[in-house]
Amino acid sequence: MARYTGPSCRLCRRENMELFLKGERCYTDKCAIKRRNYPPGQHGQGRSKTSDYGVQLREKQKVRRIYGILEKQFRAYFQEADRMKGVTGENLLSLLERRLDNVIYRLGFASSRTESRQLVRHGHFTINGRKVNIPSIQLKVGDVIELREKSRKIVAVTDSLEAVVRRGVPQWVELDRDAFKGLIKTLPVREDVTTPIQEQLIVELYSK
Template structure:
């Protein structure tokens, strides 16, 4: 399946929660989910029973869309999570949180994960002094993510950092705003995710 290119506000409405796909707009009254907090379509406001499978599927779709990954890649993350020590669902969310594009968003260098992916692909970031342009790169504790010196004059980075102060930076990251740097203090824990996600439903879906 190709990447979704339609109206992203419909995705938030379909999943029943804000996925923060449009950056600053999601925090304003213009947010599509705030105006119409029900599923899109002609029967969006109608009552409809959902099967156990449907509930599990919706949870998987919600997490995929939240982090901006496609089905094959998401399945690879799940398979990797099953081979790790600990709880599979929490391992899955930790892997998704460790993606470079998510780190760029969480640190406040971008207004959305989609924008963060674009910034990474355009080689605006260094990890431990080396250029990395792969959004799916998994960071480790101690790594330093910074905006390239040539890119620090781009006004968009400053605007994003100023806006990000309102939503805060995750505790597992240390942001040096003046130096355009973020340090990974530790691996993210379940409480650091901050979204209404029932990861056990995804595990149940893939375990059938």
């Protein structure tokens, strides 16, 4: 499976905002944005004005990096969102939010989407009682996500669940911390995505 293996903090600096790619580190003074709040590279502090196309491209790259998706898969999500009824941009965000790795992150079982993806790949979760290992599975209303019994002593998971109070759990999911279980109550809507995203720019970019 293709994936990005470079430095995560470089991506945050390139997008000029905290993407929370490294979990708890992003909340400390070690965060790269707090220490070097300018784009990476030799000419990072002297970049010229960005064109309209550049603004659209940066927005698409930012969303891709937030959810940890490569270009081919991201374009497939956009095409699916475009075929769905409703607003294309909002459909796109809903599809991204309903990925299994994102839901696990939102529920607080992992401190970052990268960590949640690894947990899924290693078979630590079940959906409606069935073991899964595909991070991109699309969840639907009523699905129950549960951490397997043998995985409940993983230190990273317990630490993340203790810290979930600071990050908060979205209204469209429900977390039962004692049972290590989560439930999809409703489909996510635009208001549930609190990350500053201008999805219309992505629609304009792919509509050229």
